[in-house]
Amino acid sequence: MIARLFSTVALSAVLTLPAAAFQLDARFTDADGDLIADIPEDAAQWIDPSVLIFAYTPVEDPAVYAEAWSDFLTHMEAVTGKPVQFFPVQSNAAQIEAMRAGRLHVAGFNTGSNPLAVACAGFRPFAMMAAADGSFGYEMEFITYPGSGIEKVEDIKGRTMAFTSETSNSGFKAPSALLAAQYGMEAGADFTPAFSGAHDNSILGVANKDYDAAAIANSVKARMLDRGVITEDQLVVIYQSDTFPTTGYGTVYNLHPDLQEKVREAFFSFDWEGTTLQAEFERSGEAQFIPITFKDNWSVIREIDAAMGVQYTCN
Missing domain, CATH: 3.40.190.10 (Periplasmic binding protein-like II)
Known part of the structure; x- marks a missing residue:
């Protein structure tokens, strides 16, 4: 089993602002209020x-x-x-x-x-x-490699943290919100951000010690472990979120x-x-x-x- 040094924490604690009204682009309609574009009547x-x-x-x-x-x-x-x-x-x-x-x-x-x-x-x-x-669902995890010197989330300060892309929930948005609201850490000021482009890239980057830590979806990690792309002893989990x-x-x-x-x-x-x-x-x-x-x-x-x-x- 991959080592886990930090227990599951509710991500809801970082959601300190009320949800903004979700709005579709002007070219769509939503007459039934289900928040998705209606099929055109014409x-x-x-x-x-x-x-x-x-x-x-x-x-x-x-x-x-x-x-x-x-x-x-x-x-x-x-x-x-x-x-x-x-x-x-x-x-x-x-x-x-x-x-x-x-x-x-x-x-x-x-x-x-x-x-x-x-x-x-x-x-x-x-x-x-x-x-x-x-x-259903998956969890967002912060991972590092054995011997990195990172044993808890706070230890990411001053190190390189990999994200996937800015549209990714577990690869960027959720971890950024968590780091800022719960740990007072901002990218660029408290740690060096890197963008890998994909969860597998982030996972391999940590396993190969190219990144000190990364935010990833554990469902992707599970499939990579199953295929033998990585091994359990290459990674350490220091944080796991609620299910998304x-x-x-x-x-x-x-x-x-x-x-x-x-x-x-x-x-x-x-x-x-x-x-x-x-x-x-x-x-x-x-x-x-x-x-x-x-x-x-x-x-x-x-x-x-x-x-x-x-x-x-x-x-």
């Missing part, structure tokens, strides 16, 4: 592409996940009657821009980028991975309504047993897709954004 605005484009959040090597999603995408093809193409994305920003520009129809956006995708790209999330018993929601899956708002329903059907009718999706994601405990709502399941993420003063600008 059928002329619907899109019915000949090929559905699917992208999974850019957490790790896209080639690994093209194979992992292959059986599911074959199932989606059968349900929707459309060819489905896996679109490898290199960043959260690129994924959001692809959907905003009409080049991405179905996607899994990571926890932290979900609000921006909803606000700016018309993303309509409806599903999340969960364990067989219906439980995982990647949210959904469609772009103006996809033909009948096609949106078929995509939903594909997610909730998929049999995981013996598939490439099961082979990859059972590593972190997932066994099914369950229905979710952005309004309810992402409320804590919107609160973290509010605590950090995040603005959902869509330039």
Whole structure:
């Protein structure tokens, strides 16, 4: 077991500001108040592409996940009657821009980028991975390497701390809010920040002693351990948060309504047993897709954004 030197702490303690009103971009409507873009009433605005484009959040090597999603995408093809193409994305920003520009129809956006995708790209999330018993989520962890001299969060002061990207919940937003509010530590003043681009990069960076510490999603760490990319004795966990929601899956708002329903059907009718999706994601405990709502399941993420003063600008 990876050494843990710091017990779980409720992240809610850092949320000292009231949540700012979440607002969609002006080109969207939300008549029912569910905080996601309505499907256009005018059928002329619907899109019915000949090929559905699917992208999974850019957490790790896209080639690994093209194979992992292959059986599911074959199932989606059968349900929707459309060819489905896996679109490898290199960043959260690129994924959001692809959907905003009409080049991405179905996607899994990571926890932290979900609000921006909803606000700016018309993303309509409806599903999340969960364990067989219906439980879901992951924890944000601060990790270091054995012998780093970092035994508690305060010891990060004066050292190099790796984040993933500014849109990531566990890779940037939640740890930044925690460090500032609970420990009085600001990037640049109290420690040197570094941006790795992805959770696996941060984890490998710490394991190889390129970074003194990092904020990561432990679900990614679990899959890397299972594949033998890293070993348990390379890392030490000094902090673990409460549980956050995982990647949210959904469609772009103006996809033909009948096609949106078929995509939903594909997610909730998929049999995981013996598939490439099961082979990859059972590593972190997932066994099914369950229905979710952005309004309810992402409320804590919107609160973290509010605590950090995040603005959902869509330039």
